[in-house]
Amino acid sequence: MPNGTVSVIKIRDILLVTVPSDPDDITVSELQEQVLYAMERHSAKGLILDISTVETVDSFFARTISETVKMVALMGGLSVLSGMRACVAVTTTQLGLTFEQTLTALDVDRAMDMLSVAMDDKGDSA
Amino acid sequence: MNTLCQGEMLIDTENDIVMARKSVREAAVTLGFGVTDVTRIVTAASELTRNIYVYAGSGIMRWHSINDSNVGLELVFEDKGPGIIDVKLAMEPGYSTGKGLGMGLPGTKRLMDEMDVLSEIGKGTTIRIRKWLRQ
Ligand SMILES: Nc1ncnc2c1ncn2[C@@H]1O[C@H](COP(=O)(O)OP(=O)(O)O)[C@@H](O)[C@H]1O
Numbered sequence: 001m002p003n004g005t006v007s008v009i010k011i012r013d014i015l016l017v018t019v020p021s022d023p024d025d026i027t028v029s030e031l032q033e034q035v036l037y038a039m040e041r042h043s044a045k046g047l048i049l050d051i052s053t054v055e056t057v058d059s060f061f062a063r064t065i066s067e068t069v070k071m072v073a074l075m076g077g078l079s080v081l082s083g084m085r086a087c088v089a090v091t092t093t094q095l096g097l098t099f100e101q102t103l104t105a106l107d108v109d110r111a112m113d114m115l116s117v118a119m120d121d122k123g124d125s126a
Numbered sequence: 127m128n129t130l131c132q133g134e135m136l137i138d139t140e141n142d143i144v145m146a147r148k149s150v151r152e153a154a155v156t157l158g159f160g161v162t163d164v165t166r167i168v169t170a171a172s173e174l175t176r177n178i179y180v181y182a183g184s185g186i187m188r189w190h191s192i193n194d195s196n197v198g199l200e201l202v203f204e205d206k207g208p209g210i211i212d213v214k215l216a217m218e219p220g221y222s223t224g225k226g227l228g229m230g231l232p233g234t235k236r237l238m239d240e241m242d243v244l245s246e247i248g249k250g251t252t253i254r255i256r257k258w259l260r261q
């Protein structure tokens with residue numbers, strides 16, 4: 001995938017968003033808006049942010065992703081941050097970024113499972 | 127092996143932050159840093175170049191390998207911006223005069239082995255960071 005291109009795929013009620021490996025700040029900011037409008041347009045209930053190719057997560061990227069998760073929650077959607085690489089997990093934690101209240105999964109497969117379960121539960125209790 | 131690597135680049139646009147990350151990654155990989163240290167160094171460079179772009183408008187990033195008894199990488203971030211009002215406060219997690227998380231400077235200190243901040247109000251800021259290949 002060319003750098004700077006955000007891919008958005010819809011699978012049933014879930015949007016799968018693949019973050020490019022080394023996005024500039026504009027791409028990251030635009031990703032937020034792109035995701036929110038795509039959630040609305042597709043009436044999606046779940047969002048997977050696949051960051052498995054992302055090599056650098058700095059405080060700007062982290063803030064934008066955390067914000068996006070909160071905004072999606074306001075729209076009634078559930079987000080999973082998927083595929084954070086080991087070196088990135090070490091670095092972001094040392095940097096002091098917490099990603100509190102963000103669901104995470106090892107890979108997209110597991111993120112799909114998590115969302116399916118969570119969305120089923122919601123359906124049952126309604 | 128005596129790997130020598132050095133370079134400098136102007137930080138003037140948002141895209142220069144991406145270019146800085148690429149250059150620093152290349153230098154750190156060339157010097158033989160492992161993947162986690164490379165990520166630490168690149169992340170620190172991302173924070174400090176963004177600070178230059180956001181707070182000073184423009185500046186310069188320089189890097190060079192250190193080949194003394196210790197082998198490592200040194201990066202210097204220099205701008206002629208407004209300077210940091212209170213360096214001690216700016217090094218505290220969560221302190222931001224902008225709309226950032228206030229984690230850039232304190233986080234960089236944790237990610238690197240050494241960090242010096244020189245700042246004068248009205249004159250600018252120079253930040254030097256170092257990572258050793260082996261200690
Ligand atoms: N190059 C710089 N020139 C002037 N002020 C700076 C510079 N770098 C950092 N600062 C000041 O230090 C504060 C803390 O920086 P940082 O830890 O990166 O957090 P953030 O960028 O999220 O505010 C900034 O809000 C700013 O006031």
Ligand SMILES: [Mg+2]
Pocket residue numbers: 173176177226229230231
């Ligand atoms: Mg900053």
